[in-house]
Amino acid sequence: MATRKGREGEMLESVYSVIALVFVLVACVELCDAATVVDVYRLIQYDLAGVPFGSRLANLNHHAASGFAPAADLSRTVVIVPVRDINITFIGDYITQKQPLGGLLFLLPRMISSENRDDMGRGDQTFEEKLMRNMLGELEQLLIHASIPYPVYFAFEDDNIDDVLTDIKRNDATSQPATATTGGYKLVVSAPEPKKIVSPTITNIQGWLPGLKVDGDANQLPTIAIVASYDTFGAAPALSVGSDSNGSGVVALLEIARLFSLLYSNPKTRGRYNLLFGLTSGGPYNYNGTHKWLRSFDQRLRESIDYAICLNSIGSWDNELWIHVSKPPENAYIKQMFEGFAEVAEELGLKVGLKHKKINISNPRVAWEHEQFSRLRVTAATLSELSVAPELLERTGGLSDSRHFLNEAAIIRSIKLVAESLARHIYGHEGKNIQIFADDSSLAVNPSYIQSWLHLLSRTPRVAPFCSKNDPFILALKKELADHTVEVNVQHEVLDGMFTFYDSTKARLNIYQVASVTFDLLLLLVLGSYLIVLFSFLVITTRGLDDLISLFRRPPSRKLKTA
Amino acid sequence: MTVFHFFNCAILTFGPHAVYYSATPLSEYDTLGTSVKAALVYLGTALIKLVCLATFLNVSENDSFDPYQELLKALIGFIDVAGLYFALTQLTHRNISQNHKFQAVGLGWAFADSVLHRLAPLWVGARGLEFTWDYILQGLEANANLVLSISLAALGSLMWLRKNKPRTLIPIIYICAGIVATMPSITSYLRRGLGWHLPKVVGFELFTSLVMAFISWQLFATCQRPST
Incomplete structure (x- = not known):
C-alpha cells in the first residue's frame, strides 16, 4: 500500500511538472x-x-x-x-x-x-x-x-x-x-x-510633326526641336522614378506634342515649321543619349534646326523658371527666343530668368541638355526650375524625387508657357496678346492626360542600364509619341563613358x-531531465524502486544512455 | 543552431517512445517484433483511413467546423479501433503476456503515428530560421498521443482479450474506450469549432491523456485482481 501511495505521489509530481511546463509554454507563446x-x-x-x-x-x-x-x-x-x-x-x-x-x-x-x-x-x-x-x-x-x-x-x-x-x-x-x-x-x-551589366543600352525616341510646305518653295522648312531626357539615376535604381527630374519634362513634351498634333492635323492651322520631338536617354551621364542622337542627324537636318528647347525639371517650382543658355544673351537668336518666352510668361503671371553658362569644351561634364546642341552649334536652351547647373549625378530623379513633392499646377503652367511661346513663334504672333491654348477651348491643356502620364512616370523606375531595349515603358512612350506625331524612330545605342553598372x-x-542558442541549451536541459524523470518513473512503476537503484549501482548501462 | 533546435524537437517527439521501451519490462522480454508488427498494422490502417477520407469527405474551402463532416470523420476515425483490434487479437505474437502485449502494440502504434505525422513537418520546419513554438508543442502532442495509444490498447485488451472481468466495469471500459477513440475528433472540435489556440489544445490533450491513462490503469488493475 505504501509503495502504491508513493507511486501516485510520483505520478502527481510528473503531472505537476508537465502542467508547469505547459503553463510556461503558454506564457511564452505570445512572443512569437x-x-x-x-x-x-x-x-x-x-x-x-x-x-x-x-x-x-x-x-x-x-x-x-x-x-x-x-x-x-x-x-x-x-x-x-x-x-x-x-x-x-x-x-x-x-x-x-x-x-x-x-x-x-x-x-x-x-x-x-x-x-x-x-x-x-x-x-x-x-x-x-x-x-x-x-x-x-x-x-x-x-x-x-x-x-x-x-x-x-x-x-x-x-x-x-x-x-x-x-x-x-x-x-x-x-x-x-x-x-x-x-x-x-x-x-x-x-x-x-x-x-x-555588359554594354548597357540607351534608347532615344524621336517623332516629327512636318510643317506645311508652300508649293514651289525649294527651301527646307526650319525645325524646332523639343527635347526631354526621360531616364533617371538614384541611390536605389528600383525606386528612381524621377517624377520631377525628368518626369515633368516628359509629360510636358507629350502634352505639347498632343496640342501641336491637333493644330497640325488641319492644313489651315499647320505651321511653317517642322516640329521635332525627342525623348532622350542617358541624361544623368552627361546627356550621352542626346549626344548620340544629334550625331546621328545629317548635316542638313542639323542646320535646319532653328532652335531647340530642352525641358528639365519643371514640376515643383513656385514662382520662377530659368532659361539656361550657352551663348551670350546678346546673341540675336537667344534674345529673340528669350523675349518670346518672357512675353508669354508675363501674360501668364510667371517670372522667367535667363542664365548664361559658358561651355568648357575640354571639360567632359555636360550639365544641361542644351549644351550637347550648343557643342554642335545649334541654338538651344534648357527650361528648368533649377537656377544653377547640377553636379554629375545630382538632381537626376532619385529617392527624394517622388510624386508627393510634385506640383501639377506648376507643370500645367510650364506647358502653357512653352506651347504658347512656340505657337507665337511658329505663327508669327509675337507681340500680340493671343491665347492659342486658352483654357476651356478645344486646345486647352488637359490636366487628366498630364495626371495619368505623371502617374505612370512616378511608378516606373527608369535607370537606363536597367531598362532593356524593349522595356514596356519605352514601348509605351514610343506608342504615345506615334499617336501624336509621324515618323517615330527608336534609336538604340550603347551607353559609353566611364560607367559600369551592376545588377540586382x-x-x-x-x-x-x-531563438537564441541559450534557449536551445535550456530546452535540451529541460527535455533531458524530463526524459530522465520519465525513465525513473516508468522503472519504478513497472519494476520497482530497487530495480532503478540497481541500475545505478552497475556501471552505466547502455539503456541509461538512451535516456 | 537550427539543427540543434530540430534535434531538441526530435528528442521531445520520439524520445519518450524509446524511454518507454527501455524502461519498462518490454525490453527485457524483447517485444520489438510485436511493436514493429503493430506499426505495420498502423500503416495499413492509415492507408485505409486516407482512402475513406478521400472518398467520403468533401474538401472544405474554409477552415470552419462542419458538424456533419466531423461526425463522418469521427466514424472513419474508428477504423483505428478496428486496426488496433486486428493488431491485438489477430496477429500471432510471440509468447508474451497480455500485460506486455498491449503495451508493445500501443507503443508501436504511437511510434508509427509520430513518424508518419510529425517527422516530415519537423524535418522541413524546425530547421528553418524562424523560431516558433509549434514544433515543441507538436512534440508534447506526440507525448500525449503515446499515452493515449497505450491507454486505448489497454482498454482494447480488456475488451477483447480478457474474458472474466467484473460485469459492473464493462460499461465503464466501453465508455472510456469510446472517449479515447474519439479524442482526435474532440481536439479537432476544440481547435476549429471553438477556435482554441495550439498551446491550449495541447495542454488539454496532455491533461486528458494523463486522466485517461490513470483511469485505464485503474481499470486494468481492478480487472487483473480477480484473476490473480
Missing part, C-alpha cells in the same frame, strides 16, 4: 510571430572610371539592431535606420570612416512610395516634408558617392516592419545588441552576387525571429 517578408531595394552599385561606388554586396544574413551602439562590434549586425529620424552627419561620418558594419537597412517614409496615392500633387508641402525631401537628397548624394563594403537596402515603412523595429528597440534598450546567443531578429536577403536592384528581405 511568423516570418515577415518585405520588398527591399538595393543601393546602386557602379564603377566610375574603375573606381567602385555604392554598395558592393547584395547578400545579407545578420542580426538586426536599431541603432549604432557605441563601442559595440557591429560587423555582424544590420542596423535599421528609419529615415524619418536619421542623423545624417553621424551616418555620413560612419560611412566615410569605413567602420565595420554587417549591413544597413533604411526605412523610407510611406509618403514617397509610388503606392501612396492620396494627397499627392497638391504642391503645398509642410515644412517637415520639405525637410524630409532635403534630407533624402543629402542622404542619396552621400550614399551614391561612397564606396560601401556591406549591403545597403531601402524599404518602405509598413506595419510589419514597424512592429519588428519597436521590438528590436525594446530589446536593445534592455540588453546588449542582438547576437547569436541572445536571439532577436535575423534579416536575410539571399541574392546572387551582383554581376556587371531588387530583392526580398526575410525577417526571422530566431
